[in-house]
Amino acid sequence: MSCTFIDKNIDPYFDKELLDSELNEIEQHLKSCPDCNKKYLSYKKSIRVMRNLFDDKLPPVSLKKSILSKTGEDK
Amino acid sequence: MNKADFKHIYSEYEISVYNYIWRMVKDTQTAEDLTQDAFIKIYQNLVNFRGDSSLSTWIFKIATNTYLDYFRSASHKKSAITDDLNDEQNDEWKSEEIDRLLSIDEQYVKSEMNDCIRGFLNNLPDDYRAVIVLHDLQGLKNKEVAQILDTSLDNVKIRLHRARRKFQTVLSENCSFYQNSENVFSCVRKEN
Numbered sequence: 001m002s003c004t005f006i007d008k009n010i011d012p013y014f015d016k017e018l019l020d021s022e023l024n025e026i027e028q029h030l031k032s033c034p035d036c037n038k039k040y041l042s043y044k045k046s047i048r049v050m051r052n053l054f055d056d057k058l059p060p061v062s063l064k065k066s067i068l069s070k071t072g073e074d075k
Numbered sequence: 076m077n078k079a080d081f082k083h084i085y086s087e088y089e090i091s092v093y094n095y096i097w098r099m100v101k102d103t104q105t106a107e108d109l110t111q112d113a114f115i116k117i118y119q120n121l122v123n124f125r126g127d128s129s130l131s132t133w134i135f136k137i138a139t140n141t142y143l144d145y146f147r148s149a150s151h152k153k154s155a156i157t158d159d160l161n162d163e164q165n166d167e168w169k170s171e172e173i174d175r176l177l178s179i180d181e182q183y184v185k186s187e188m189n190d191c192i193r194g195f196l197n198n199l200p201d202d203y204r205a206v207i208v209l210h211d212l213q214g215l216k217n218k219e220v221a222q223i224l225d226t227s228l229d230n231v232k233i234r235l236h237r238a239r240r241k242f243q244t245v246l247s248e249n250c251s252f253y254q255n256s257e258n259v260f261s262c263v264r265k266e267n
Contacts, residue, residue: 011236017217046243047211049250054192054212059093063107064085070111071118073082 001029006036010043076124084121084134085114091213092138098208099142101197113141128222135209135223146201195245199238202226206234207242 006029012018013026030037068074092113097106116137124133196204202224209220210231221231 011232011239015217042247043239043243046246047239049246050192050207050242051211054196056090056094057097059089059110060107063093063110064089067085067111067114068082070115071078071081073078073085073118 001025003029003033003036006030006033006040010040013040014044014047076121076130078118078121081118081121084117084130088131088134089114092134095135095138095208095213096142098193098196098212099201099205100145105145109141109145110138113138116141129219131215132219132222135213135215135219136225139205139223139225191249192242195242199241203234203238206231207238210235211239 006013006026009018009022009026013023016023018026030040065074093106093110096109096113097103100106100109117134120137124130128136196207199207205224206220209215209223210217215223217228217231217235220235221228224231
């Protein structure tokens with residue numbers, strides 16, 4: 001497995017959207033290739049930071065009241 | 076599905092639909108108005124849901140069409156970039172909004188980085204932002220994102236990869252990673 005293959009498949013690998021056999025092959029490559037492993041770890045960190053730091057905003061209570069009222073579901 | 080299911084559906088999807096629309100239109104009042112419009116459409120069309128797609132795909136598709144109609148409206152001019160393969164000249168992704176971060180207090184840091192990430196997302200082209208929001212922030216799979224956005228799976232993958240790469244670049248230029256007291260990845264602004 002080449003480093004180019006890793007580059008091209010870094011997203012499905014991170015998202016676990018590959019076949020088990022492909023995931024295993026990539027894992028083996030990352031264990032033996034410090035460059036690819038470093039790149040992957042950096043990529044993984046940045047995606048996790050984004051997911052960890054971006055909080056959901058709560059909609060105002062008035063929005064629910066308005067929607068249920070307009071649909072007649074507030075009874 | 077029928078209208079009797081609406082309250083349950085609303086409770087389940089209220090926050091995710093609202094946040095999806097808010098992250099796309101970037102304005103709270105507009106997000107509230109469009110979320111209302113989307114849920115009214117959902118209510119009115121529940122009887123037409125046949126289960127050809129998952130319920131979440133159907134709901135997010137209605138939400139998508141709602142904000143796209145807004146973007147196309149006379150009062151709001153916005154054009155989505157659709158040519159992904161020749162997208163290199165569309166490099167208006169800016170990092171100027173990432174410009175504050177002085178305290179090491181974690182709550183403050185989190186709030187600041189939240190604003191910083193929002194700045195990054197706000198500067199993405201609409202179709203890239205939609206993919207990042209749906210996939211990375213709402214947790215939907217690529218295939219579902221493609222159905223929601225009515226585009227090809229390849230387009231979704233390209234946009235996701237490019238947006239993630241850009242985010243990685245912005246972070247590496249501006250932030251140092253660390254793991255906070257809860258062992259969660261976070262970052263602080265690099266000193267320039």
